[in-house]
Amino acid sequence: MSSWLAEAAAVFAKDWRAELRTRFALNTLGLFAVTTLVVVSLALGPIGGSPNGPSVLSAVLWLILLFAATAGLPRLFVAEEETHTATALRLAATPSALFTGKLAYGLVLLLALEAITTPLYLAMVQLPVASPGLLVTVLAAGAVGLAAASTLVAVMVAQARARGTLFAVLLFPVLVPLLVMAVALTRQAVSGEPANVGLLPLVLYDASVIVAGLMLFPAMWNP
Amino acid sequence: MKTLLAWILWLWIALVIVGALWWAPPLPGFQAGPDSSRIVYFHVPMAWTSFVAFLAAGVFSALYLKRREPRRDAAATAAVQLGLAFGLLALVSGMIWAKIEWGEFWNFDPRQTTIVLALLFYTAYLVLRLAVADHETRRRLAAGYAVFGLVVAPFLFFVAPRVLGASLHPEPVINAERELKMDPAVLWVLLSGSAAFTALFFWMHSLQCRLAAIARRNGLEA
Amino acid sequence: MPAIEFHDLHRRFGRVRVLSGVSGGAGAGEVLLVTGANGSGKSTLLRCLAGLLAPDKGEVRMTVGGRVLEPAERRRAVGYLAPDLAFYEPLTTAENLAFFARLRGVDPGRGAALLDWVGLPHDRAAGALSSGMVQRLRWAWALLHWPDVLLLDEPLANLDPPGRKLVSQLLAEQLERGAAAVVANPAPIDLPGSVRRVELAG
Numbered sequence: 001m002s003s004w005l006a007e008a009a010a011v012f013a014k015d016w017r018a019e020l021r022t023r024f025a026l027n028t029l030g031l032f033a034v035t036t037l038v039v040v041s042l043a044l045g046p047i048g049g050s051p052n053g054p055s056v057l058s059a060v061l062w063l064i065l066l067f068a069a070t071a072g073l074p075r076l077f078v079a080e081e082e083t084h085t086a087t088a089l090r091l092a093a094t095p096s097a098l099f100t101g102k103l104a105y106g107l108v109l110l111l112a113l114e115a116i117t118t119p120l121y122l123a124m125v126q127l128p129v130a131s132p133g134l135l136v137t138v139l140a141a142g143a144v145g146l147a148a149a150s151t152l153v154a155v156m157v158a159q160a161r162a163r164g165t166l167f168a169v170l171l172f173p174v175l176v177p178l179l180v181m182a183v184a185l186t187r188q189a190v191s192g193e194p195a196n197v198g199l200l201p202l203v204l205y206d207a208s209v210i211v212a213g214l215m216l217f218p219a220m221w222n223p
Numbered sequence: 224m225k226t227l228l229a230w231i232l233w234l235w236i237a238l239v240i241v242g243a244l245w246w247a248p249p250l251p252g253f254q255a256g257p258d259s260s261r262i263v264y265f266h267v268p269m270a271w272t273s274f275v276a277f278l279a280a281g282v283f284s285a286l287y288l289k290r291r292e293p294r295r296d297a298a299a300t301a302a303v304q305l306g307l308a309f310g311l312l313a314l315v316s317g318m319i320w321a322k323i324e325w326g327e328f329w330n331f332d333p334r335q336t337t338i339v340l341a342l343l344f345y346t347a348y349l350v351l352r353l354a355v356a357d358h359e360t361r362r363r364l365a366a367g368y369a370v371f372g373l374v375v376a377p378f379l380f381f382v383a384p385r386v387l388g389a390s391l392h393p394e395p396v397i398n399a400e401r402e403l404k405m406d407p408a409v410l411w412v413l414l415s416g417s418a419a420f421t422a423l424f425f426w427m428h429s430l431q432c433r434l435a436a437i438a439r440r441n442g443l444e445a
Numbered sequence: 446m447p448a449i450e451f452h453d454l455h456r457r458f459g460r461v462r463v464l465s466g467v468s469g470g471a472g473a474g475e476v477l478l479v480t481g482a483n484g485s486g487k488s489t490l491l492r493c494l495a496g497l498l499a500p501d502k503g504e505v506r507m508t509v510g511g512r513v514l515e516p517a518e519r520r521r522a523v524g525y526l527a528p529d530l531a532f533y534e535p536l537t538t539a540e541n542l543a544f545f546a547r548l549r550g551v552d553p554g555r556g557a558a559l560l561d562w563v564g565l566p567h568d569r570a571a572g573a574l575s576s577g578m579v580q581r582l583r584w585a586w587a588l589l590h591w592p593d594v595l596l597l598d599e600p601l602a603n604l605d606p607p608g609r610k611l612v613s614q615l616l617a618e619q620l621e622r623g624a625a626a627v628v629a630n631p632a633p634i635d636l637p638g639s640v641r642r643v644e645l646a647g
Contacts, residue, residue, distance in 0.1 A: 003550045084530070177375060204378075
């Protein structure tokens with residue numbers, strides 16, 4: 001058990017070390033998110049105070065996060081295949097530990113992204129937040145589900161052609177429940193109006209995807 | 224034996240068609256064209272069958288991951304292809320009906336959205352298969368995606384519609400048995416129609432699987 | 446006694462049948478040398494043995510300590526070396542080996558010791574290595590976990606004469622301690638230990 005955790009930690013540490021030296025993902029993800037944010041905010045304007053504002057803006061925030069994830073997360077595994085380091089990983093790592101390490105890395109990237117993007121976003125569209133605690137919780141829970149689903153889809157896409165578009169095509173259908181719940185709860189956090197759903201289904205979704213990922217990953221990663 | 228079963232199926236379908244178009248009454252409460260409501264006798268069974276296909280694809284895929292027999296993967300693919308076909312028909316029939324009854328093809332109804340998402344999922348599965356060159360990798364990844372879809376399906380079909388709110392569909396939609404106030408004739412035709420379409424699905428599925436087996440034997444498969 | 450055997454392996458890629466029923470094996474201290482023209486399936490065979498590729502038909506059995514290993518265990522147990530095995534370019538040689546040592550649960554000092562053995566600097570980024578140095582790193586990586594079965598695809602590629610002597614010595618030592626080896630190479634090469642040769646037809 002402890003060796004499993006050590007393996008997952010090793011994968012996480014390796015990815016961060018490589019990342020900090022090249023800064024590739026941080027730059028790409030960060031730039032993508034900020035650019036999208038600026039474009040969207042300029043297109044929408046400061047509609048935070050208007051009646052439809054909270055609904056529209058909650059949805060748009062999650063779309064920005066989703067597109068940033070699509071831009072940045074596939075490389076969790078695509079980079080390994082492209083640099084041919086995947087072979088060494090396949091022969092040395094325990095699959096479930098690898099999945100966990102990669103998931104943790106992707107999650108940290110997403111959380112960092114959310115931490116930077118959300119305040120900027122709220123300021124630009126002038127959206128007041130009724131319950132910040134709920135907002136932070138929804139963003140965190142949503143990030144977990146997004147990272148988990150993306151990690152599993154990334155390993156599939158890394159072994160296929162047309163990776164960029166294929167990732168989005170595969171991810172969106174399975175991610176829709178998460179998006180729907182996250183947007184509804186974000187709207188509640190922002191406007192104070194109760195949504196038709198609580199946090200529990202969202203957490204259940206996260207748990208289901210993580211368990212499914214842990215069970216499916218070995219067969220997706222190795223023949 | 225197989226021919227006999229096929230004949231029974233065709234007869235049954237013919238009876239369902241007769242029942243739908245003449246014997247059963249049109250649904251109450253639809254002003255725009257009472258007879259147009261008869262589309263429900265086809266719309267509901269096709270939607271139901273599409274979901275059966277979803278389940279079948281997930282189950283066959285899980286079985287394939289357990290033991291890598293090519294025919295299990297072929298069964299999963301066939302289920303997805305048929306699920307896509309039945310789902311498209313369900314969607315189109317629903318949209319035609321919606322246009323007649325409410326004047327719009329698309330109503331942002333949660334059930335409508337759900338079936339579109341199921342169709343997107345089927346299509347994504349088939350696109351994934353096309354994107355992988357190696358046959359062994361293709362089967363494995365597609366199977367994983369189908370099982371993943373099955374895990375997420377309860378959230379897609381039950382939680383998401385609830386979140387999205389009010390529906391044009393009567394509450395419970397797919398499982399008509401709970402709606403006890405329904406006219407028995409309507410119920411009869413709906414249930415036998417669902418059974419007929421499900422049988423039709425499995426029959427077509429077995430044909431697809433036999434075709435795939437022949438292709439494999441002759442080295443013609445992908 | 447460790448051993449690896451394979452029976453009737455078949456593998457196709459699309460319509461091309463690359464392996465059409467090949468069998469063989471190597472016991473402790475033995476070397477199976479697989480030669481053949483380009484495209485005859487040598488690398489494919491080694492990948493099947495390593496568990497990187499699933500054969501369409503046939504069986505691979507690796508026995509260690511009297512027990513047959515599951516495919517997942519086999520993958521982690523073999524010492525594999527191939528021309529397309531690559532390392533993390535932003536990381537140094539020492540960091541690369543330390544990472545894989547952590548994954549394998551092996552003492553991290555082992556990586557440093559192996560680097561000295563193959564004559565590589567510890568602090569050079571893997572992306573800055575010459576092809577001969579990368580080949581030495583591959584040898585160090587393959588031996589990190591004292592594998593009982595070695596699967597070596599073109600083990601002498603890119604090496605200068607001292608390098609070739611060095612790795613032959615390494616291989617001889619492994620065979621002496623009881624490892625088995627399957628070596629693939631386009632042309633026959635001089636190998637230590639008791640060598641059997643099989644030629645793959647295209």
